[in-house]
Amino acid sequence: MNLLVIGATGRTGSEIVAEASGRGHDVTGVATSSDTIEDVRVYPDDELPELLADADVAIDFTVPSASHEYAALAAEAGVPYVVGTTGFDEDGLDALRAASESTPVLKASNFARGVQALLRVVEAGAEALPDYDIELTETHHNGKRDAPSGTAKTLLDVIDSAREDALDRVHGREGEHEREDSEVGVHVRRAGNVRGEHEVLLADNDEVLTLTHRAESRRVFAAGAVDAAEWLLGREAGWYDFEDVL
Ligand SMILES: NC(=O)c1ccc[n+]([C@@H]2O[C@H](COP(=O)([O-])OP(=O)(O)OC[C@H]3O[C@@H](n4cnc5c(N)ncnc54)[C@H](OP(=O)(O)O)[C@@H]3O)[C@@H](O)[C@H]2O)c1
Structure with a gap:
């Protein structure tokens, strides 16, 4: 064509x-x-x-x-x-x-096909672990303009729809602030030539589950x-x- x-x-x-x-x-x-x-x-x-x-x-x-x-x-x-x-x-x-x-x-x-799979796995994880804290971290090359990445926003939408309670997106943290159960932390890094890395972390006091996708090229x-x-x-x-x- x-x-x-x-x-x-x-x-x-x-x-x-x-x-x-x-x-x-x-x-x-x-x-x-x-x-x-x-x-x-x-x-x-x-x-x-x-x-x-x-x-x-x-x-x-x-x-x-x-x-x-x-x-x-x-x-x-x-x-x-x-x-x-x-x-x-x-x-x-x-x-x-x-x-x-x-x-x-x-x-x-x-x-990336792997990210489409990640979206499904994150949805399953957020549904299966309804009381766990969730934090999202994404890393991209230093030339990327928009933040958080479009993929991070799609992941956050999936997490939102998997949780019954509405989550507040907290972008970075600074100063004195007690973490609320309703928060989902969003962390953005820009460095070098990283093609794209997304990690969703789910944790309670006794275990941590991390789901990561990394584009190698x-x-x-x-x-x-x-x-x-x-x-x-x-x-x-x-x-x-x-x-x-x-
Ligand atoms: N959906 C996905 O899977 C995926 C994956 C990777 C990136 N992206 C997204 O794709 C977009 C491009 O990323 P990239 O890293 O390839 O960007 P990039 O290296 O900065 O390239 C941008 C391209 O757009 C052209 N362009 C056309 N109109 C423009 C304008 N008004 N201002 C600036 N550039 C203009 C540039 O042409 P000149 O060089 O002639 O200025 C250049 O060819 C970003 O939004 C990024 O987040 C999406």
């Missing part, structure tokens, strides 16, 4: 270009500037409307402030849209949902995103997630 990778010069986008080219897709890249990645031509994003006219599916790994505008252009062109970008506010999410009324939109905060996100693009081709307009692909 003709695949448009938006954010093709980025850490993840360049892996997606390599993965999709390796699978035999015709790949075109888009970024804010022109470039060449893996012999694939990358065009500046002001050429997006013309490029979408020839695309079967677009994959977007950019920044939320640009991504929802790109999604609107894809919707206008009727091109299925895979969104890996994270950090959207409610307005950005509304814009993506509006795009999904006229084209299929698949959004996932994490395209960005290839795992690229493979998942290209799987999603292949799956999305030919679907009806609507809102999809990576779970649908799996």
Whole structure:
């Protein structure tokens, strides 16, 4: 298929270009500037409307402030849209949902299959241990802009839905503060080139259960995103997630 990778010069986008080219897709890249990645031509994003006219599916790994505008252009062109970008506010999410009324939109905060499994295991753990304290820690490379990560927010949503009592998200801790049972602590680290690490810790006074996922390479996100693009081709307009692909 003709695949448009938006954010093709980025850490993840360049892996997606390599993965999709390796699978035999015709790949075109888009970024804010022109470039060449893996012999694939990358065009500046002001050429997006013309490029979408020839695309079967677009994959977007950019920044939320640009991504929802790109999604609107894809919707206008009727091109299925895979969104890996994270950090959207409610307005950005509304814009993506509006795009999904006229084209299929698949959004996932994490395209690693292991993270999808982690979500199910965390849900089971939170349900099975209803009185245990829960703390979440995520670590990413020093170039990541949004915090906590999209995956951390998805994990917190899963924990929320598994617990009957509403949990208060406490971001970091400082000073004198007694831990309340209703808290879930959220801790964010940014350092080096860490691809992405998420740990959920459940504990009472006598035992500790830790559930951890670590991405060893960005290839795992690229493979998942290209799987999603292949799956999305030919679907009806609507809102999809990576779970649908799996
Ligand atoms: N869902 C997942 O599985 C998953 C996995 C990894 C990352 N992510 C998310 O994917 C997004 C990209 O991450 P990354 O680490 O690959 O980012 P990155 O290395 O900073 O790359 C960003 C890419 O977006 C392009 N871009 C387009 N419009 C832009 C704008 N207005 N401002 C800045 N850049 C723009 C950049 O082009 P230029 O280089 O020409 O500026 C570049 O190609 C982030 O939101 C990240 O959290 C999601």
